[in-house]
Amino acid sequence: MTKLGFIGFGEAAASICSGLKNVANVDVFSYDIVLTMESHRERTLALMREQHVNPCDTLAELINNTDIIFCLTSAKFAIGIAQDVATIANKPVTYIDLNSASPGLKKEIAKVFEYTAVQFLDGAVMESVPPNKHRVPILLSGANAHETAVILTNCQMKTSAISEHVGDAxxxxxxxxxxxxxxxxxxxxxxxxxxxxxxxxxxxxxxxxxxxxxxxxxxxxxxxxxxxxxxxxxxxxxxxxxxxxxxxxxxxxxxxxxxxxxxxxxxxxxxxxxxxxxxxxxxxxxxxxxxxxxxxxxxxxx
Missing domain, CATH: 1.10.1040.10 (N-(1-d-carboxylethyl)-l-norvaline Dehydrogenase; domain 2)
Structure with a gap:
């Protein structure tokens, strides 16, 4: 069983999960800050259940239940979220930032995870997500990009490893x-x-x-x-x-x-x-x- 996590459950993450729910041997979890907001919690929970996603009330819960985590929020929050993950993570986990950001910012994020149990990968979504769902083309770059791409391909995702250098994707x-x-x-x-x-x-x-x-x-x-x-x-x-x-x-x-x-x-x-x-x-x-x-x-x- 491959356990995937999503930080952020907006349009992109929800669309990917709508495809993953039909893939065997994949268990999906998600944490979104809106789950802490009473005005948005029930609607988000309903959407997660519709896509067969396990909701997590905390970032720690998401990390403890997953092997590969995708960050799909916004580039403006990427560093802060990475710092939180680096502080909380106490087990090996692969963390893929899929936000649209400059290669320089992705390299800054990589530095956050130095000397931690987290393996960071630079990710890039190359087409519109809603029509493609979990089959949207995703590029990966970083130290274990190839191995991770193989795992995600087995989850019927369309991922390609392009290099071992963060920032290339x-x-x-x-x-x-x-x-x-x-x-x-x-x-x-x-x-x-x-x-x-x-x-x-x-x-x-x-x-x-x-x-x-x-x-x-x-x-x-x-x-x-x-x-x-x-x-x-x-x-x-x-x-x-x-x-x-x-x-x-x-x-x-x-x-x-x-x-x-x-x-x-x-x-x-x-x-x-x-x-x-x-x-x-x-x-x-x-x-x-x-x-x-x-x-x-x-x-x-x-």
Whole structure:
């Protein structure tokens, strides 16, 4: 029996667990700080039970019951959580940080676990989790990446060990994010303008003709609705990308612009407007952003 643990039980962890519940010889546990909050506890417990996940009331309980732990919270909390785990862990356990963070931050986390019983691995989630569930591609790097990838593959997870060096997995993830998040920001602005001028079909047809086998509307559906509810997290991811590029002595002008665009979207609380549910289509999001832009311009005139 392989015992897996998840720190954080948000969308990503819940989606992975929804696939793992159908895998034999896998026992899943999870600890989330919201279990300590009366307003969120019952809803989270119900979701955990639905995915056949054993809830843990403390971090120590999670560590004592598992062999491999995934951290899926936010990069901004990653160091603090790692420090808590390092303090509590009194048995060998593999700890995989799957948060979107710069390779530099992952190396800092690795230092936290030096001289402890914890084996740290850098992990990177390479596709959207909900549609892929436990089969979402995950890259691993670190001292025992290969051995851990074999164990997780036996759990029907889609993991690949790329090197023995912490930071390599995140280097690939964050570099890819420069393109994906930047492309999404450019896509949003293009479609906002096209929608407002009632020329959207002409623009999509023209771009599709320019780039053969390129379906602009399909890509818009893939990236824009989810950006509406995850803009804050993605802006933080671009901050990590900017830090990485600074470390490489590369100008990060476009990454900075992408971060600012995502921060603007996050400030408009579309996640609250859509009740943390993915909007029905990219057109809905574009229309809402255009309405918000018009309201902003009106406010500036006052």
């Amino acid at each position: 995140s280097s690939i993830k964050i570099t890819r994010s420069i393109f994906v998040k930047g492309f999404t920001g450019l896509l949003i602005e293009t479609l906002q303008a096209a929608s407002k001028m009632n020329i959207l079909p002409h623009i999509t047809d023209s771009i599709n003709q320019t780039f053969k086998n390129f379906d602009l509307e399909q890509l818009a559906e893939k990236y824009i609705p989810r950006t509406a509810i995850h803009a804050n997290r993605r802006a933080f991811e671009m901050q990590e990308a900017m830090m990485m590029m600074e470390e490489l002595s590369i100008r990060n002008d476009l990454s900075k612009a992408t971060k600012e665009k995502l921060e603007y979207i996050a400030s408009k609380e579309l996640d609250v407007i859509y009740q943390h549910e993915v909007p029905a289509s990219f057109q809905v999001v574009i229309q809402k952003l255009n309405e918000i832009n018009e309201e902003d311009l009106e406010d500036e005139k006052v």
